[in-house]
Amino acid sequence: MLPVPLLDLRPQYHALRDELHARVLAVMESQQFILGPEVAAFEASARDYCRAGFAVGMSSGTDAQIAVLMAMGVGPGDAVLTTPFTFFATAGCMWRMGARAVFCDIDEATFNLSPAAVERYLREQARRDPDGTLRTPQGERLRAIIPVHLFGLCADMAPLLRLGEEWGLAVIEDASQAIGAECPLAGGAVGSAGSMGEWGWYSFFPSKNLGAFGDAGLAVGRAGQDEALLRALRMHGMTTQYYHDLVGGNFRLDAIQAAVLAVKLPHLDAWSDARRANAARYRELFAAAGLAGQDDAPITLPAEPWAGAPGVRHHHIYHQYVVRAPRRDGLLAHLRAAEVGCAVYYPLPLHLQKCFAAWGGQAGDFPASERAAGEVLALHIFPEITREQQERVVSVVADFCAGA
Ligand SMILES: Cc1ncc(COP(=O)(O)O)c(C=O)c1O
Structure with a gap:
């Protein structure tokens, strides 16, 4: 009987084996395992590939999302609109930040967040304080919309970006499953998953289209977002060695994963x-x-x-x-x-x-x-x-x- 595995990563590995071995061995020879030139080189090529303002290598897609939420200052008393039909991390990260995921239903045909459902929520449920702050009926401050480009298909970004602008909400993208996916935007432009909104993130879990040899991820930002802040958050919030003005985490991409990803990206x-x-x-x-x-x-x-x-x-x-x-x-x-x-x-x-x-x-x-x-x-x-x-x-x- 002809075997039909859901996923087999070996053919890809075998096709690139010599190059992968050479690049990983070079990291071992260098003995520079954390950040360094391999990570910087991968960040530059991933930034260009994703058409982002900047890219920061992270230890996983989950950590990339946490770092983005930290950079935005999302925390207790905040809420973010997103889809309930996604991998756990999208909402798990909200919980960990002390914020709430406010779910809106999906489009039946694409499985992605429905702009109509988001709009309905905003028009029928959200309310504004006299100072303009947008709130849920429960009183949390609404901060952002998170579309997830599920299964490799971009959500309907043109209306979601329009809603973000109209309601003063950041649009931040969970592009964990969709690196390189494209969709049309207003005015005939073409967007690339993860870099259409203010922030975005990707997962390089081994089974992803671009998979590392372990956990790895990437956060990207539109030009004008605070890249230095994101980089500091990746290193426990440290800007000068052992001086911390804020609390971040250990969210670093390691050099061996960056080397593997650099070989695969082309x-x-x-x-x-x-x-x-x-x-x-x-x-x-x-x-x-x-x-x-x-x-x-x-x-x-x-x-x-x-x-x-x-x-x-x-x-x-x-x-x-x-x-x-x-x-x-x-x-x-x-x-x-x-x-x-x-x-x-x-x-x-x-x-x-x-x-x-x-x-x-x-x-x-x-x-x-x-x-x-x-x-x-x-x-x-x-x-x-x-x-x-x-x-x-x-x-x-x-x-x-x-x-x-
Ligand atoms: C939609 C989505 N969000 C977030 C993640 C989390 O990524 P990671 O496993 O790299 O932490 C994944 C990975 O499976 C995902 O598919």
């Missing part, structure tokens, strides 16, 4: 192209099998709202290839029994997580997110998968649908 565009080509092949194969494309089809393939937009190459970078299946759990069991790799990202929206019970989320609060949690299924999509493997995935799905 290949990222080609990998994203390959992921998109694989997605196009799935579309062809599922349509040919009669499983997708019609109104009554048993599965819904990923939406591609930015495909064909002028100047947009990476309209989706397919970090995950996520289909929607109303009978998802049966399909999941069927694929697993056939040893076809698949996974559910994410089975429980964040407003229903036990640890956030104090925020008062209830079942039914965010119906589109709750439906998505019950219907999503990620299939294998990494750059090196073969047509034969994709045919097998489609035929196992077809089997399940035929037996239904």
Whole structure:
């Protein structure tokens, strides 16, 4: 039986092995492991790739978000609007800062934060103090909107940026899953995930499209944001050695991870192209099998709202290839029994997580997110998968649908 792993990082490693070994060995020879020239060089190329004002290497995507929130001074008494259908860290970081995540529902087709839901919240729930401070009905100060570019597809940034401007809220992007993804902006401009708002962050967890050999991340800022502050926060808030005017953390990217990322970054565009080509092949194969494309089809393939937009190459970078299946759990069991790799990202929206019970989320609060949690299924999509493997995935799905 042809194996179909959800993810196999070995082909990528083998293709770059000599270069990776040489670069990592050079770090070992230098014995400079923390920050230093490798980190600075990677920051410069990542800044250019992400089209950001500046980039600061961080120890993980989570730490990058914490550092950004610290730089913004987000803390107790503050609230930030975001999606409940995302990886835990997006809201976990809010909790850790003593602030509250105020959830708004997702767009049914893209799984991303719905600008209409954000606008509804702002118009119907938010209120302004006489001095102009924007507050939640519970009295917290509203500070920002956090879109998450889930699965490698940019959220609908043009209206979100417009809302940020209209309501005086910072737009800060969780681009952990979407480095290099693009979308159209107002006036015919093209934005790159993470650098459209005031701040953004990325994760280089090994399974990400740009993956380190351990935990790593990056925070970026628009020109004009306080880069020196972010760099100080990464080093316990230290500006002069052992003098601390503020409290930060140990959020540093290490040189070995920077070396690995520097070798991989030049290949990222080609990998994203390959992921998109694989997605196009799935579309062809599922349509040919009669499983997708019609109104009554048993599965819904990923939406591609930015495909064909002028100047947009990476309209989706397919970090995950996520289909929607109303009978998802049966399909999941069927694929697993056939040893076809698949996974559910994410089975429980964040407003229903036990640890956030104090925020008062209830079942039914965010119906589109709750439906998505019950219907999503990620299939294998990494750059090196073969047509034969994709045919097998489609035929196992077809089997399940035929037996239904
Ligand atoms: C959407 C999102 N946000 C934040 C993170 C956190 O990144 P890290 O695992 O590098 O801390 C991830 C990583 O899985 C993520 O997917």
